[in-house]
Amino acid sequence: MNLDTILQQIFNGLQLGSIYALIALGYTMVYGIIRLINFAHGDFYMIGAYASYGLFSAIGATLFFGLPANQATIIMFIISILGSMAAGGAIAIIANQFAYKPLRNKPRLSALITAMGVSMFLEYFFSALPVIGPSYRGFPEIIKKQLFPIGNAVISNYFLIDVGVAVSLMILLTLIVKYTKIGKAMRAVSLDKDAAKLMGINIESVITVTFLIGGAFAGVAGLLAGLTYPRIYPYMGILPGLKAFVAAVLGGIGNIPGAVLGSYIMGIAETFATAINSLIGEGIAFAILIIVLLVRPQGLLGEKIADKV
Amino acid sequence: MKRTSKLIYIVSIAILIIGLSFFGCKKQSNEILIGGVGPVTGEAATFGQSMKEGFELAIEEWNQNGGVLGKQIKFIYQDDKGDPTEAATVWTKLITQDKVVGIVGTAMSKCSLAGAPISQQNKVPMITPTSTNPKVTEVGDYIFRACFIDPFQGTVGAKFAYENLNARKAGVIFDVGNDYTKGLAEFFRDKFTELGGTVVAFEAHPTGTTDFKAQLTKIISNKPDVIYIPDYYNDAGLIAKQARELGFNGPLVGGDGWDSPDLFKIGGTAVENGFFTNHFSKDDPRPIVQEFVKKYQEKYNKVPDAFAALAYDSMYILLDAIKRAGSTDPEKIKQALMETNINVVSGLITFDKNRNPVKPAVIIAVKNGQQVYQATVNP
Numbered sequence: 001m002n003l004d005t006i007l008q009q010i011f012n013g014l015q016l017g018s019i020y021a022l023i024a025l026g027y028t029m030v031y032g033i034i035r036l037i038n039f040a041h042g043d044f045y046m047i048g049a050y051a052s053y054g055l056f057s058a059i060g061a062t063l064f065f066g067l068p069a070n071q072a073t074i075i076m077f078i079i080s081i082l083g084s085m086a087a088g089g090a091i092a093i094i095a096n097q098f099a100y101k102p103l104r105n106k107p108r109l110s111a112l113i114t115a116m117g118v119s120m121f122l123e124y125f126f127s128a129l130p131v132i133g134p135s136y137r138g139f140p141e142i143i144k145k146q147l148f149p150i151g152n153a154v155i156s157n158y159f160l161i162d163v164g165v166a167v168s169l170m171i172l173l174t175l176i177v178k179y180t181k182i183g184k185a186m187r188a189v190s191l192d193k194d195a196a197k198l199m200g201i202n203i204e205s206v207i208t209v210t211f212l213i214g215g216a217f218a219g220v221a222g223l224l225a226g227l228t229y230p231r232i233y234p235y236m237g238i239l240p241g242l243k244a245f246v247a248a249v250l251g252g253i254g255n256i257p258g259a260v261l262g263s264y265i266m267g268i269a270e271t272f273a274t275a276i277n278s279l280i281g282e283g284i285a286f287a288i289l290i291i292v293l294l295v296r297p298q299g300l301l302g303e304k305i306a307d308k309v
Numbered sequence: 310m311k312r313t314s315k316l317i318y319i320v321s322i323a324i325l326i327i328g329l330s331f332f333g334c335k336k337q338s339n340e341i342l343i344g345g346v347g348p349v350t351g352e353a354a355t356f357g358q359s360m361k362e363g364f365e366l367a368i369e370e371w372n373q374n375g376g377v378l379g380k381q382i383k384f385i386y387q388d389d390k391g392d393p394t395e396a397a398t399v400w401t402k403l404i405t406q407d408k409v410v411g412i413v414g415t416a417m418s419k420c421s422l423a424g425a426p427i428s429q430q431n432k433v434p435m436i437t438p439t440s441t442n443p444k445v446t447e448v449g450d451y452i453f454r455a456c457f458i459d460p461f462q463g464t465v466g467a468k469f470a471y472e473n474l475n476a477r478k479a480g481v482i483f484d485v486g487n488d489y490t491k492g493l494a495e496f497f498r499d500k501f502t503e504l505g506g507t508v509v510a511f512e513a514h515p516t517g518t519t520d521f522k523a524q525l526t527k528i529i530s531n532k533p534d535v536i537y538i539p540d541y542y543n544d545a546g547l548i549a550k551q552a553r554e555l556g557f558n559g560p561l562v563g564g565d566g567w568d569s570p571d572l573f574k575i576g577g578t579a580v581e582n583g584f585f586t587n588h589f590s591k592d593d594p595r596p597i598v599q600e601f602v603k604k605y606q607e608k609y610n611k612v613p614d615a616f617a618a619l620a621y622d623s624m625y626i627l628l629d630a631i632k633r634a635g636s637t638d639p640e641k642i643k644q645a646l647m648e649t650n651i652n653v654v655s656g657l658i659t660f661d662k663n664r665n666p667v668k669p670a671v672i673i674a675v676k677n678g679q680q681v682y683q684a685t686v687n688p
Contacts, residue, residue: 138574229519274523
């Protein structure tokens with residue numbers, strides 16, 4: 001492997017890692033607040049992809065007839081970001097309201113199994129819906145692809161969009177968690193639920209907001225994945241969801257910067273391992289994770305807590 | 310008294326049943342019966358429908374020219390629903406009840422594998438139009454096929470890349486979890502190397518993945534002239550897209566798994582400058598193909614696909630063998646089939662010792678979102 005190839009593989013890994021990071025954030029936030037591993041999270045990502053697909057099919061270019069193509073594309077892109085966030089967030093809130101909330105004070109295992117049930121329900125329900133169906137759909141290429149050479153390596157405008165959207169949303173999330181009242185409440189609930197309740201924090205509304213943000217991030221990840229890998233189907237969330245979960249564990253589950261770090265490590269490790277040997281590549285990536293977890297069971301940035309699952 | 314009348318009753322019913330069954334068995338000597346099987350309902354319904362049309366068109370032509378052995382051909386077409394159990398049932402029915410002379414069918418390899426042992430056991434010659442799994446004809450010496458088997462496409466792809474595209478360095482990416490793409494990839498590599506080319510990278514990807522950039526970066530860094538992608542259309546579209554994104558502008562080559570309109574929906578402009586091997590192209594300029602396309606369009610008002618063409622060919626191969634055998638004796642038909650040398654829609658066909666056809670493949674080019682006939686490559 002020469003230098004250019006290494007550079008190219010780093011770009012590939014960063015692009016993949018950005019999508020993992022957006023999913024992993026939701027995993028880690030929900031875990032931080034209610035100690036629930038929400039296995040349906042990958043399906044929120046799928047719903048985000050289908051929501052933006054539906055938006056493109058429904059309004060397409062007709063709405064902005066008369067506007068120059070460039071502006072129409074930008075408006076379309078912003079609408080689709082908001083649409084996928086709304087869809088991901090809405091489905092997350094609904095799942096919380098109907099599936100997780102009634103089990104709030106039941107053993108943690110019940111909620112975990114319910115999460116798997118929600119995941120399967122979403123996958124099979126969507127593949128049974130006639131408008132969605134179980135087969136692959138090609139995602140429209142709303143933004144024309146452009147390539148920018150860097151040395152012998154190449155990055156595309158899709159790379160810039162993926163990384164750009166992911167990084168700006170992560171900054172936004174950090175600001176929310178650090179400097180807003182709801183962010184403070186989230187940190188308080190995560191630290192000690194009962195004490196937070198005694199301080200007059202409405203726990204349920206904090207949980208709802210957490211699901212909203214997590215679902216919205218997964219929704220955007222679905223849109224970006226649809227644009228980057230233009231093939232969507234109802235089971236598309238399973239594998240990325242699983243990898244994002246592992247990334248969140250690697251970074252230290254419950255820890256927001258940890259999820260981001262874990263996702264980028266995961267993306268780059270997967271890319272390099274696959275490049276070294278494509279047959280056992282994914283195996284190598286997971287082996288690295290196992291080794292890291294053997295050395296640091298709490299994850300790279302996680303704090304040591306006695307009552308781990 | 311009562312007992313006697315009961316006995317008479319039973320005996321008369323028995324005679325009636327036996328008589329009826331003789332009636333059913335009575336052979337109409339002015340007809341030759343051919344059985345056909347295909348999935349007309351179920352997950353592969355379009356395959357079976359196309360095949361039915363191909364079979365019937367062939368029979369219509371033969372009957373207009375006086376049938377075979379001086380008799381008219383009668384065709385019985387059965388639905389296997391794409392289900393091996395169902396296939397075995399209809400196979401048994403065709404052979405034991407209808408007493409057909411030969412069977413053409415069916416589409417999917419798993420169903421042909423269920424029917425083939427029944428044909429072999431009862432010594433009824435069988436030709437499958439489209440089952441590509443090598444195991445089908447390995448069942449026995451009465452089983453033939455009209456399509457080429459998977460490995461052959463890899464060989465033809467390599468030959469096309471080396472000779473027609475003048476490629477000397479090739480990269481290969483394939484799905485490690487799928488025997489079809491793996492087989493094509495391995496045979497491509499072997500043939501390409503044998504011709505004198507170099508396979509600069511031979512990369513696998515797991516089933517169900519959407520990101521192929523790690524493998525493609527590795528392939529492209531070795532500067533190949535061509536990338537061979539023997540995946541199905543949905544993976545092939547994604548791989549093509551990502552290869553273009555990484556700056557590869559050379560030709561892409563694939564197999565018959567690319568043959569779907571969805572290739573363009575997923576791959577978009579990235580699959581331009583792509584080529585794939587296929588059984589048949591409606592744009593093939595050979596007169597026999599053009600005549601078939603014209604007749605098919607007149608009869609069914611649509612363009613024939615590869616399933617219709619291969620079904621049409623299978624029927625021609627079988628009837629031609631019966632004609633040369635000069636009788637409906639299965640042993641003689643089998644012998645005649647082995648000596649087949651007939652020019653049909655998918656090319657000049659002979660059979661090798663494993664009863665697989667030796668025939669050319671067509672290369673289809675992707676141009677402006679359309680499939681365009683490019684070349685015919687002989688094995």
